[in-house]
Amino acid sequence: MIARRFKAPLFIAALIASFLAIFVLAMLSPVLFPVDLGATDLLNRLIPPIFLKGGQAKYVLGTDFLGRDFLIRLFYATRNSLLIAIAGLLISSAIGTLLGVLAGLLRGWVDLVISFVMDVLMSIPSIIIAIVLASAMEADSVTIALIVGFTGFASFTRLVRGQTIQLKEMSFIESSRALGASTTRILFEHVLVNISSPLIVHASMKLGSFILLESSLSFLGLGIQPPDTSLGAMVSDGRDHLINNWWLAIVPSLIIVIIVLQVSLVGDWLRDRLDPKLKS
């Protein structure tokens, strides 16, 4: 659907490789740079990167407004943004699958209530839900991951519910029931196995939007709190220095866009591979 060039195996391989490289490097930040993120150095604030006038070899990408190494902060920020988005993805797919299977298998009033709540959650913009939850909680990475996960599980529930209802009508499930298989056994051996590939596709499509949600929340000052940081928080910090130190806001902005592009192009490709039915 997107230009064919973006589907070439080499291009996809390069995308996946570059994403994995970013991911691994970001996860290794505490090993690569064992520093105290809160340590400031006001005598060395706002030093430009080495390739600009006034740059110093000690700080490859310069320093921020509190004299902290900008490159190191970028590493930690990418790490936090990815970790929170991935944790949110696990939380929302777990809650979503559980509720979806419940609604699809039990039907009746359980289904009515779950479906109603899902409709409501999906009609409210996720950033608003996240803002309301963040205003009522102490922000640390765990709560932010929970908030992101809670905000996004409705679409998983809807997907799993639909798939479960379809599967229930299938003859192989009926025959297995006739042979005396328990509901739990049917659930684990047939339902979960068969919904796994649309679920993986959906999760890969959601990862990008979770990264965007976390970075927006942090940008608004409602996500990760200083001295810890995330990509959105770095854009917010750099915004006041746009006029003289533009890279402080622009570089983390570009990293967000690059990661989300990688993730969504790979997600598109995965969808075409695993779930040709969904191709639009």
Add this chain to the structure above:
Amino acid sequence: MTRFIVKHLLKAILTIWFIVTVVFVITRMSGDPTDGLLPDDASASVRHEMRVSMGLDRPIHEQYAEYLGDVLAFDMGDSYYYLRPVNELFAERAGRTLTLGVASFVIAIAIGVPLGVLAAIRRNSLADRWMMGFSVAADAIPGFVLGILLIFLFSLGLRMLPSGGSGTAAHYVMPLIALTLGSVANIARLTRSSMLDVLRQDYLDSARARGVRETAVIFKHALRNALIPVVTIIGLHIGALIGGSVVVETVFSFSGLGSLIVSAAQQRDFPVIQYGTMLIAIAVTFTNLLVDLSYGWFDPRIRKPH
């Protein structure tokens, strides 16, 4: 038709009740609001006095009943931070946000729908590929990043537009671009795929065989059917618009409802959050209601019971 309307209306009311109730629970669960309003060393008697004046000493069901009454009266009391009635704060800013939102909505449809139709008619052409590439890129750029890039380009680079504020017409230009770009991409992409589905249908060939002009086939026969799913998404789009304006208004220090809600969340100004979410719930729910109803109007098949 009456049953159709009544059923959807009841569901809309239930939805709004559900949302305001959840927000009540969340804000009550988050701890004692007086913690944030009084200095840390405030004495217990001062604290108690404040709790009494805010009605926090009464049983929770009484507080909830009063809250529901407030919701019905569109009156959430005073903001903790501004110490003024919340509905006044919202009334002052609503005009600016509505102007921004309505303009963005109209522009997104006016550009997005023709772009999608064009891409569908000229499928796989250079224009089509550029449009699809643009829409993938637009999805990957969050509103605040777009805002920062616009400020960098137009305010600092070209010195053409003010970087923040909401006083003059020039202050609306960049927020409008930041808010609308993603919508244009989404609406264009959706119109394209929906149009492609319809263009495959046999009835278009039969219209052509009857000698109907190609433009009439596209615009009268195909587009009207292609727009049915587009209407639904445009309805859901109100939500995206609200979410987008929250971020975009903050980037551009635009004094509207979105930035009010964000600062209220930062300051734990719960009456403002409650009022804001109530308005959002009403806006979103009633747009969905309108979409459901217009769906029936666009597509008579839905009105008939199965």
